[in-house]
Amino acid sequence: MHELSLMQNVLQTVELSAEQHHICRINKVKLVIGQLTMALPDSLLFAFEALKPGTIFANASLVVEEQKARCQCRRCRQEFELDEFYGLVCPQCGNIDIQVQGGDEMYVDFYEGE
Numbered sequence: 001m002h003e004l005s006l007m008q009n010v011l012q013t014v015e016l017s018a019e020q021h022h023i024c025r026i027n028k029v030k031l032v033i034g035q036l037t038m039a040l041p042d043s044l045l046f047a048f049e050a051l052k053p054g055t056i057f058a059n060a061s062l063v064v065e066e067q068k069a070r071c072q073c074r075r076c077r078q079e080f081e082l083d084e085f086y087g088l089v090c091p092q093c094g095n096i097d098i099q100v101q102g103g104d105e106m107y108v109d110f111y112e113g114e
């Protein structure tokens, strides 16, 4: 399961950082995931719940924010959000030569602990 290994990496990263800051209990983790990572927020939340017992995340809550990819048509310069159903077609002129920016990021925005 893709999301389980992603979440394992996230928790390891936060744990390492928490250790350095002498934080021994995490209350909240906010994760930003790009639309193009194909990670499902529900699956990430599920993975988080499955992994947290017995760790410093035992009482923590997870917030997942989805970051949309930004697209720009190379012909008419129209900017638009990537629509999974519509695909990479300019909504204004129908051009398929589209530049995609962002949407592939995945990072911990912040975490809170004590």
Ligand SMILES: [Zn+2]
Pocket (backbone or CB within 6 Å): 073, 074, 075, 076, 077, 078, 090, 091, 092, 093, 094, 095
């Ligand atoms: Zn266009």
